[in-house]
Amino acid sequence: MASTRTDPLTLEVVDLIGTVVARYHEEYELAAAQHSLTGAQARVLGLLALEPLPMRRIAVSLRCEPSNVTGIVDRLEARGLVERRPDPADRRVKLAVPTDEGRATARRLRESLEFAREPLAGLSVAERTLLRDLLRRMLGEPVAP
Numbered sequence: 591m592a593s594t595r596t597d598p599l600t601l602e603v604v605d606l607i608g609t610v611v612a613r614y615h616e617e618y619e620l621a622a623a624q625h626s627l628t629g630a631q632a633r634v635l636g637l638l639a640l641e642p643l644p645m646r647r648i649a650v651s652l653r654c655e656p657s658n659v660t661g662i663v664d665r666l667e668a669r670g671l672v673e674r675r676p677d678p679a680d681r682r683v684k685l686a687v688p689t690d691e692g693r694a695t696a697r698r699l700r701e702s703l704e705f706a707r708e709p710l711a712g713l714s715v716a717e718r719t720l721l722r723d724l725l726r727r728m729l730g731e732p733v734a735p
Contacts, residue, residue, distance in 0.1 A: 617705040625699055630698055634662050635671060635688065639696035642687040644677060671695055 615629070622632035630652070637643060637651055642704045645663065649656040663667065663686045666672035671692035677683040710718055 612705075616707050617703060621699055621702045624702065625694075625695055627699070628662075628670055630658075631666055632696075634659065635666060635696045636700065638672060638686055638688045639693050639700075642675070642685040644683045644685055647687065666692065671688055683721070 618632065619629045622629050625632065627635065633652060634648055637648060645656050645659045648663075649659045652659065663672055663674070666686075667674065670689055672686050672688055674684045675687050677685045688731075710721075713721065726733050
């Protein structure tokens, strides 16, 4: 009997997840380029559109060195998409905050990503909910009741 790590179904699922991730990244890079952004700049802008963040938290989210985030935020700031502000809770910490144009650019970028949206639209609400819950479970996150 094959282990779950090597059984054909598990291997097929792993390959399919890899294909989905690769296609998403490819489309994300193309969409970012259409907005004259690198993929990393687009990801940072997308994170900041959700909430202002200190550099260290951005680095943790992107799984990269804080010094890399500084350069990315510098370039976004030079384009008027992001600004640095003191954190009201701790004035020693600087938050990266999207400008109105930064939020608008992040929204346009998100709206231009069709790869994930179109196939998901073909699934029923129940199927999308099941997929979401399975992905959360795989990631060790809480699944909504």
